[in-house]
Amino acid sequence: xxxxxxxxxxxxxxxxxxxxxxxxxxxxxxxxxxxVQAALDWILEALSGIRSVGAGPGTLLLAAGAVxxxxxxxxxxxPRLNARADRTQRAVFSTGAALPAAEHRRRAAAAAGAxxxxxxxxxxxxxxxxxxxxxxxxxxxxxxxxxxxxxGLAPAFPGSAxxxxxxxxxxxxxxxxxxxxxxxxxxxAARAEALDAALAAGVPAGGGVPAGEGVPGxxx
Numbered sequence: 001x002x003x004x005x006x007x008x009x010x011x012x013x014x015x016x017x018x019x020x021x022x023x024x025x026x027x028x029x030x031x032x033x034x035x036v037q038a039a040l041d042w043i044l045e046a047l048s049g050i051r052s053v054g055a056g057p058g059t060l061l062l063a064a065g066a067v068x069x070x071x072x073x074x075x076x077x078x079p080r081l082n083a084r085a086d087r088t089q090r091a092v093f094s095t096g097a098a099l100p101a102a103e104h105r106r107r108a109a110a111a112a113g114a115x116x117x118x119x120x121x122x123x124x125x126x127x128x129x130x131x132x133x134x135x136x137x138x139x140x141x142x143x144x145x146x147x148x149x150x151x152g153l154a155p156a157f158p159g160s161a162x163x164x165x166x167x168x169x170x171x172x173x174x175x176x177x178x179x180x181x182x183x184x185x186x187x188x189a190a191r192a193e194a195l196d197a198a199l200a201a202g203v204p205a206g207g208g209v210p211a212g213e214g215v216p217g218x219x220x
Contacts, residue, residue: 092129092149092171093142101131105196112193117185118174124192125171128153128164131200146171156204163195 108123129149132138138152150168154161170188 091143092126092146093144098140098142099126099130101127101134101200104130108189108193108196112186112189115186117189120189121167121170121174121185121192124189124196125149125167128167128196128199131196132156135204137204153199157199157202158205160195160198160202163191164199167192167195 104123104127108120108127111117111119111123125146129138129144129146132149132153133140137156138144138149144152146168150165153164157164170192174185
């Protein structure tokens with residue numbers, strides 16, 4: 001059974017809906033993408049001009065061309081969006097070395113004492129994640145992102161889930177360009193330190209390795 005032909009109004013609305021998505025609005029266009037956009041504009045104009053035309057061969061070809069342009073636009077822009085996501089979701093431990101949680105806490109305290117709030121927040125998040133790995137609450141994985149760590153830790157500490165997600169978001173912001181920390185973030189550094197202490201002293205939901213016991217072979 002044949003498919004119902006796509007009319008000009010439906011094709012035009014399909015194009016407009018696709019291009020109105022936030023992902024397309026946020027992606028900065030390259031020269032090639034601007035050329036594609038020009039083609040899209042031409043097709044939209046053509047579609048607008050044939051509203052009164054029936055679903056003849058020309059209309060169907062134009063509708064098919066509109067769908068093709070959407071596919072091309074997606075293929076062009078998606079890699080840019082993926083690259084942007086990679087820049088804002090890098091691994092917590094970017095050095096490739098697994099340091100003890102105590103060392104990350106020492107670094108966080110030193111950074112806070114020197115007024116380096118971005119560094120203090122980042123090191124405190126690393127301390128939280130490393131402590132969870134040492135206690136067996138998270139599998140050791142250097143490639144884990146802050147968002148992934150928060151998703152893994154939240155079920156173990158449901159009462160602190162909101163604070164855990166907050167710290168992961170602040171880590172992403174100060175580390176990867178979406179909001180550098182300043183002196184005004186001294187309170188955030190203290191908040192992150194309090195969260196770290198609460199999680200270290202807390203008992204995970206459903207049991208788990210008590211604080212300070214670690215998993216066999218974990219770095220201390």
